[in-house]
Amino acid sequence: MPIITVQANQLSLETRRELVHELTQSAARIMGLPPETIVVVLECRPAEDYAVGGVLLADRHREGS
Amino acid sequence: MPIITVQANQLSLETRRELVHELTQSAARIMGLPPETIVVVLECRPAEDYAVGGVLLADRHREGS
């Protein structure tokens, strides 16, 4: 039943596969649960959807900061 | 004010209509609240965004598991 949600920028199919596998294995081992009980949700969004310090990541990337 | 969020795969417009109606009616009746106070959010994502047991649903569907 544990649900792990990852909010990040766009991820390739390969990165998704590796990420869900690794996070599930770590969580299962550490929480002592069968991997089959663990759900992972990948919320991948463009840089226009995130901001740090009041500035969109998209603008930070444009400014190289 | 109750907020019901449904995270699922892609849903047709008809399914969305039926789902928000039914979930709102059930929740309103059981919690004793006016339906107008209930907000539903549908987070519909492709199978590449979900994993169970460390395997993307997209890959599970391809493998027929």
Added chain:
Amino acid sequence: MPIITVQANQLSLETRRELVHELTQSAARIMGLPPETIVVVLECRPAEDYAVGGVLLADRHREGS
């Protein structure tokens, strides 16, 4: 795999049981999925954790609005 999250005020054990049963049955029927694949998360919080129109629900309840 669908995940239904309900954000509401405090709920009794009986209300929780009825709510998770009804929401799961409705979602399973409408989305054509086995009930066993549906996870429900109940995020129950006090009225100090919610606001509508810029006013805490706790204050609205005190003012009887």
Added chain:
Amino acid sequence: MPIITVQANQLSLETRRELVHELTQSAARIMGLPPETIVVVLECRPAEDYAVGGVLLADRHREGS
């Protein structure tokens, strides 16, 4: 570290910039934290993804309600 998530309809780039700036400044001032520690996530969805009172916002907009 505070995370502010805004779930809304589609927003222009200009509106996003103003929104993340204002919300971050207000939260930083009120919580007494450096703006750089505040993350904002914008979850912008079409009106088919939201419902109030059991009716999709998309349908409410069509009916002019």
Added chain:
Amino acid sequence: MPIITVQANQLSLETRRELVHELTQSAARIMGLPPETIVVVLECRPAEDYAVGGVLLADRHREGS
């Protein structure tokens, strides 16, 4: 209908009141919506529930970092 969720540490009642008021007013003005349509959810958790850089905030506070 916009929903603003704030995930932060524990907040006093006064801070909550000011925060929900300010965030609602800013969002209403910037998005051109009536304040009454805006819901705010405050998810206040202890420092043991958050981590940055792989270290619990509770431990960072103990180490003064």
Added chain:
Amino acid sequence: MPIITVQANQLSLETRRELVHELTQSAARIMGLPPETIVVVLECRPAEDYAVGGVLLADRHREGS
């Protein structure tokens, strides 16, 4: 900036430390990001807050299923 949220049952302080460390290290390596940019949120709830197949986990545990 990536945010990893774990929704699970109650976790000890030691388990929390190990979990946030491992998840952060794996995500940083796989996504090619500095660990310091990764935030983890632990949403730990009792078994009365979760249901699978329309039955509260608390009731499933009582029935030994």
